[in-house]
Every structure is written in structure tokens, then in C-alpha cells.
Amino acid sequence: MADDLGIGDIGCYGNGTIRTPNIDRLAKDGVMLTQHISAASVCTPSRAAFLTGRYPIRSGMVSSNDYRVLMWTGVSGGIPTNETTFAKVLKNEGYATGLIGKWHLGLNCDHSGDHCHHPLNHGFDHFYGMPFSMMGDCLQWELSEKRLALEGQLRSYIQIAALVALTLTVGKLTRLKGIPWTLVILATAAALLLFVASHFMGVLIVHADCFLMRNHTVTEQPMRFQRTTSLLLKEARGFIQRNKHRPFLLFVAFLHTHVPLVTAKNFRGKSLHGLYGDNVEEMDWMVGHILNTLDKEGLSNSTLVYFTSDHGGSLESQLGDNQYGGWNGIYKGSKGMGGWEGGIRVPGIFRWPGVLPAGRVSDEPTSLMDVFPTVIQLGGGQVPQDRVIDGRDLLPLLQGAAQRSGHEFLLHYCQGFLHAARWHPRTGGRLWKVHYMSPIFQPEGAGACYGRAVCPCSGENVAEHDPPLLFDLSRDPSEAHPLTPDTEPLFSQVLERVKLAVQEHRESLTPVVPQLDSLNVWRPWLQPCCGSFPFCWCNWKDDRP
Template sequence: MSAEACSHQCARTQPCQEAKILEDKDPRRSSVATRKMRLHLLLLSFLSAAQSHAATRPNFVLLLADDLGIGDVGCYGNKTLRTPNIDRLAGGGVKLTQHLAASPLCTPSRAAFMTGRYPVRSVLISPASGMASETLVGVFLFSASSGGLPTSEITFAKLLKDQGYATALIGKWHLGTNCHNKTDFCHHPLSHGFDYFHGIPVTNLRDCKPGEGSVFTRGIRMLVFIPLQIIAITLLTLAVLKYLGLAHVPPAVFFCLLCLAAMILGFLVCFLHYFRPLNCFLMRNHEISQQPISYDNLTQRLVADAAQFIRRNADKPFLLTLSYLQVHTALFASKDFASKSKHGVYGDAVEEMDWSVGQILNVLDELKLANNTLIYFSSDQGAHVEEVSAKGEVHGGSNGMYKGGKANNWEGGIRVPGILRWPGVIQAGLEIDEPTSNMDLFPTVAALAGAPLPEDRIIDGRDLMPLVQGRTEHSDHEFLFHYCNFYLNAVRWHPRNSTSIWKAFFFTPKFSPEGANGCFSTHVCFCYGHAVTYHRPPLLFDISKDPRERNPLSPATEPQFQEILDAIQEAVDHHTKTLKEVPNQLSLGNIVWKPWLQMCCSPSGLSCHCDHEKQARSASH
């Protein structure tokens, strides 16, 4: 190597200057110096390669809120809720302003997050077999349901576990538990690549917290109160007819009707009494640790366990998925946060969740793991705007300027916070307005961990690293398909050579009451029949210019109106051809309660009450 070449490579550093002087004085000494320089450069190259390899094997901390609106967070524009830790996370990394949930409902959204695939493509919702996703229920409500995420699905946890990662899920699962008996755990997190699970297998509901009402009010009205009214009217009518001598009514008829009414009332009493202990419980791996669940310091307990997992695995790569129960109703907050926010109990819950994010960041800093940890923060879907308590208190969050919310595919239902931080790898303070999806975490995590993607299935997510590192300016998603349960609701198209982002709706929910921003009469919006308005031609928006979705386009206002719809339809046709028939996990038979699948911490099953969590805390003190 000549001194001139050395000078060029080393940018006139001192070792190169010394090599040039030696070459001028003594060729032999110059040759020795050159060999040393080559060795030095080779060593630097090796170290650089080693560092590069280490950088591809980071730890992962995935923080997923429940029903948090994009307008609830300070870094996305909220001025009255205090979220300093989430804001700190965004300030140290990249903020995605068009980050989208693959579904506006918990179960399908979480399936997409875990597998990197549209829920309609997985075994949770099947276009080929029709079934449950065509009905009103799109999530699991009972712990003793047989539906869930089968072992044939591949989660990012399973990929990383195969790469030697320690894996944990702490918090909410909501993707099923058992198939055939109460100990097969076919859908359980431990059957999907997680080494450790501490949380709830189903979801957090109002019914889980005494005094918070019920999500089954509409069902109880239809299945209990209306039948009882009919029975009462029938009994009264028959009694009058018999009294007037207009009809002969045997006493057995009255007896049977009264027995039927008693059975219905008995069903209601049993349901209200037993639902909470049978469906609202904490598990630690395969064992029930608290039944029914206690909300006392629940966030503190779960985040402390998450911190302990990080400490236990500080010397090896790990994946921690901290899936919050907050801010899904029933809302809760500990004494340190209760009545402290400006937005009632909802604001208290948001601020407590933000505190827990700070606890995780502090542990990573303490253990000097922050620079080798990719942190992701998001929500499974938008805020549930229809959540209003019986007292009229608003228990749902804010979706900012966006229309709609949870359970519909207006932007408010699917546009969620999306934050990634990895110091030294992702530039701090970035803001990216390209369409991205919660499905993108699957291929992103897999690539960074060195895990090959499965080749026997379509992965709909895209690796986020080229976008967040500035290696590309455009999202790899040209089309995104927005499903409402079984039904293709809308399509988003971001042409490669355009700044426009077109969104076409094939149907939209009927908000009620008229003029409202949600379906308040039914608590959530539904996906078919009289609950929706169908659009022929589709309702078209340019989201880049009209993010509030207030001004639908027409041939008069958009010259390329028909060409845009034709391109979208062509993409839909291609997408539909890639869908295969799969078993449906959300059929009526898979979502109903099955007593033989019911888990209970009591061996006798007579009293499903225990608190091993309290016992463990007492032992630790």
C-alpha cells in the first residue's frame, strides 16, 4: 500500500503521516509499516463487522396499549394528559404519524401484530368458510371458549425463541387458551413461543370490576328482559281469557310459563354472579395466580414482573412484550394516580401506564441495555369513543382530529401511536408520515434477530428498518387492506410516484344518534346489514389532503376518479386470490362458553377463588 493510498483511506490520520515519512527514508521500514497498517485496518474491519453483527441482535421491548387513542399522547398533540415517558421515548427515536392497526378490534389486531399477517389470512377470520366473523361478535369474551390462535401460526416470539432469545408476554393475551380440555393450552402464549406468561388470557371487561356495569347489557336485554316481558304478557293475557271464560287454560300451562321465567331469571343471576371469577383472572404460565383478578396495584405488579424479566436476562438477548390492560374498560388506577389527571379515571389510567413505561426505560438505563434494545410503543386500535359509564362519565379516549374509533375503519379506529427507539441506530427526533402497520413488527423483529421468515405463508408486514433509518423515503406498503371482521371495508393506496394517499370505502358504519362520532346506541359499530351503508361506487378520500375524511371525492372533483378506483379494484382482486380457506376460530361454536374448558384454581371447582399473587408478595417481604 502506497503512502498516497494510505493517506486517502485514513483521511490524513497521524499513523498514515508516519508511514509516509518512513517510506521516504527507508523502503524496508516502509514495507513493515505498511504491513502493520494493513493488519490494523483488518482488525478495525473485523471489529466493525462484529459490532454490526451485534447490532443485528438487539433486545426487544414491545409495549402495546389497549384502546389508547392517538390523541391521548402528548407527543401526538395532547396538551392536558401528562405522558412524559412516552414523549421521552418518541423524542429519542422515530414517531410514525400514519401507523395503522391491521384491525380495529382487539383479537384480530393482536393476531396480526403477532404473526405479521392480515387476520383474514390467518385462522382467526376465514373468508372461505364464512361463519362467525360474519356475525356481530369479533373477539373472544369467555375464557372457556375453544377458539384461538392455533400452533400452526408462527409468531415473532416463536421465531426469536428458535434464535436463542428469552421471551416473555406480560399482560393481555386475548388469543385463546384451550381447544379440547382445560389443560391442553393449545392457544396459550407458551404454545406460541413465549417462555414466560403473566397476565390475563382473555381481556379486561367492565364485568370484571364490581360496580362498573356490563358489556352484555344489550345481550341481557335481548335474551332475558324481552323474553320475560313476553312471558309476563302471555301469562296476563291467558289469565284474563280464563277469568272471562273465553278460553280454557290448563294450570300446567301457567306452571310451565312460570318455570320458564324462573329458569331465565336463574340464568341471569348465575351469569352475573359467576362471570367475574370464571373469566377475569390472572395466570402465571399455565397456573391461575389470582381468581378473580384484583385491580389493586395491578399495573405496578405487572411492570415489576417485566423489570424482573429484564434483570434475569440482562446477559442474553431477550424479547419482552408488555401488553397493557390499560386503557380498556374497566378502568383502574392505583392510589398514587387516582384523581390526579384532568380527565377523570381515564386520564388517571393513561398517566399510570405512562409511568410504567418510564419504569421500563429506567431499568434498561440502569443495566446499560438501552443502546442495544429496540423499543416499540403502540396501541392495538384506536380509542373506544362510545365508552360512557352509566353515570355519564366518558371512559373512552381521544382519537385527535380523526373520525370514528374502535371497531370501525375510519382513521380514528386504526391510526394509532407508533414509536420506535434504538439509540445509535435510529436517529432521534424523526417523524415519518408514510403508511406503516402493526404487522410490520413481525418482519422487522425477525430480520434484526437473524431469523428467516417462514416461506410457506404470505407475510403482509414489511421491515421498518429501511424506512426509519432513512435508507428509503417511501413505505413498502403500496396497498393496505382494512377489514371489518370478515368483510373488506376499505383499501388504502399510496402510489409510488405520488404524494397522494387514496382510501376507498366499500361501506361505512351508520353512526347513532345521527351526527355522532360513533355507534353509541350499540356501544360499538357493526360490519354488515342494516348497521352499515354500502357505497357504489366506493367512497373515495385523499388522506394526504383530507385526513379527517370529511370531503369524499367525485368525478367532478377528482379527474382521475375512475382510474383510481380501477387500480384499487385490481389490487383487491389480486389480494383476494391470495386468500386460502382456513378453519374459522371465531365461529359461534368456538366463541361460546364450554364448561369442560373452564379453568378454576380450586381443585374441586366449587369455589374459583384464590390469590397466589398476594401470597407471593407476602413471602417476598
């Protein structure tokens, strides 16, 4: 799974200038899905849905504020312990289960070592990588996704301390009894100290989040990025070699292609698309090494390989004339947009020689959530019956035994707000897309919300459509021409049928604790640190490649 990769960045999906021969080889030897959809357009909720086969709103991996992903490791939010991942099911079936790379689904609940949300608590028996996520702050990148949020939180602490100091001072000056000058001085000093330390602490905290962990142990904090790629690649090859004589599930969650686009020297300046293109080509090289390891160990014919991205590329990752985010091809919108195709349509490639036909292409609507029931059933497990599973088994479609996917409807959320829904009628060939809400692009006429990390999900910069916008994706995949009652005779009928499906979906939801609201506030006692916070510093030499 790539991070923030645009579907238009890969050769087999139409890119003729970025070199991705290894990913293209997967598509040539396997099945390529052209309408593969993520359940969210940002990292945390999309990955939660991928692992559980459920819309993020069912597990509480949504929010009603601007914190759309887990913003720090020192928060108590994360994938709930009562959720079942495909790793947990396959581990119970005797599989060795490993996660290498990015997690970004939480770590602790009550203290810095309880690891309630840790991958090892969700079915993986081996973990090596980033419990958090690559962020621009890790290298003091100008495109910071969380520094402003952290500074805003610290600013609120400063305001509270200043208000307390002011109240005590006024009380003392008006001769209110019981308020000693010592208390006034301490409160004032606390406000001043927080003000002076806010920037310093912000830098320390964001760098403290950029660390590597092996199972439950922090091994490198902060990360030495010049060797991160080789460490992760070495770990992936080692996991395959150690488990080649038993069934295994390996989830390689690349740190590529998220800013700050950490790229080895031998790839820098080699592509035609600047640092972003260099980063994509390095990731493809990593894919090639993993495939070569399978070949060398004689495992290729007995291994299902799947390649995807967690969501679309980020058009807002731009500084001046330099674009540091992905390209989403012909599709409108980008990362962070709940409904437009550019934020949710992702690569979907499956290879299994001798089991899946080589060179097959399917245009059927499919979802990242479909991996959950597919791998569970292939591994001999049982899909949970005690909860709603939104994913559908892909194997019949991949093998060509079925011509239609298991999805008649797919819903597209932005946080807890339903932005859009698609309908592929069982009896017809047309594919409808209904938009209830969509961001207002800034500047007007642009395809993104420049000047922000991502477009908002609600509020004054989001348009609510009444009547909803209607598109026929089978004829207009770029969503350039909204239909009207005058141009589409089925306009009202389609809207009514999709409305009914949405109502049925909402009736299936049960209240859960939102993990990305109040549980997503930084708490110092939850911050992982291999030293004495805030001076977190360690480097295990035995982790060198």
C-alpha cells in the first residue's frame, strides 16, 4: 500500500513519463481494477476500513472537527480494540502476520506503554516501522500538516493560563481575600513560560513523532531518513525468508509517496517529474525487490500479491510552481475530498500466477474494504457474523467467474458527513454518482483548495447541493458535466433510488465513540519516548542494514 499515490502516477494506469516497470509487471501478470475505491480520502480512516472491511463511521474512525486523521502519537484515539482485522483472523488460522512500514491507527490509551492500539494488539505478530506517519514536519518541510494544529492547541493552553493569571491579579488588586501574591506570580510565570516554550515544544513534539519501532520497542528516535528505505526493505525480505515454509500475511505499508518525499540520492533528479517522480520510481524499485525475493524463494506461484494506495494524490502539496503531490489522471479532485473521484479512486492490482488470469482488466466498482473478506476466505477463516461487513469477496470477479462485483452501492464519506454515493444497477450498464456535498475550490475554478492541507468536509467552504449533483460515470468519469432533469430522463428516479439506499445504510449504523475528536488531542503522558521527554533520542545500531 502506497501513501498518497495518485492513480495517474503509474504506467499501467496511463502515465507515460514516470517509470514504474515493477508495478506494471504486476498488472501484466495479474488483474487490474480500474474502479477501485478507498473508503476515505485521508490516511487514518481509509486504513482502518481496509483492515476491518467496514466503513470508518462504523468503527468511530471519523470526526466532526478538522482533525481528520490521528495528528500525533501522544493521543488516546485509535482503531478500537473490539474491531476485527483480517490479520487477527488469519493469525488464528496459523498464519505468520507482519506489518512493515506505516501504521497511523493509534498507539496508546492511558499511558505511554499500554499499546492498546498497537499493531500487535490487532492481529500482527511482527511490526517494524512508523506507528505514526511520515509528515512534512519530520524534516521541517515547508508543507506542514500538523504544526499549525499543534501550535493552535498550545495557544489555547497559553490563553487559559493567561486568563487564570489575569483573574488572580484582578482579584488581588481588588483586595479579594485568600489570594496570595505567590499564586498570582506563579500563574503569570506559567503563562509566560508556555508562551516562550510553545515554538520550542512544537518542534520537539513533531520530531518525537518521527520514529521507528520494532514490535513494542522504539529503536530510532528521531528517524535517520537516509537509511529508512533500506531498513524497511531489509525487514520485508527478512520476513518472507523467515516464514517461507509456512503460510504468511505480509502488509508492506510504504512511507512513499507522502511529503517530505524522502528519497535516496541515487534516485534524486532521475525522473521527469521532480522530487515526487523520483520518490515514485524509488517505491517501484522497492516493489521490484520484494517481488524478486518471492521469486528467489520459490514463492511467487503460491502467493497472492496486491498493490494499492490508501487514497488519491494530494494536489494541495504545492510550493510555488513545484508540485510535491500526486496526479490523479482524468479524475476530479484529490486527497481529502470525500466525494470527487480524484481523492478516492486508487490503483488495484492482484497477481497470483496460475490462479488469476494474466492481463485481465475489470471496470467494476470495487473497494479497499473488499480485501478483508477476500483474504479471510482464502486463508480458511470465517468472516465475522456479529457485525456489518461492507466489503465483498473479490475472488469470483478476479478469476472471471463473475462479471459483476458485489457492490450495487458505495458511499463516500468526508469525516462523518456523507458527501456522495455511487449506484451500479444490477440490471443496467450505467454507473451513477450522486453528490450531496462538495468542497468549494480555492481559488475559484481550481481543482483543489490551495493554501490548505486539504479541503474541508463541512462549513462555509463546502457547498450543499439541493437537488444533489448527478453524474453518469460510465460516460463522464471526469465528473465534468452534471446532469439535469432536462438532460437526463431518469434524473428523479436515480436520485430517489440512491436516497433509499442511503437511508437503509444509515439505519444499519450504531452509535460509537468517535476516535478523531476529543480522543485526538495531544497528551504528554501518552507520548512514546526512548529517553526523558521531551529529549527523546535513541539509535539501535543492530537495526542497521
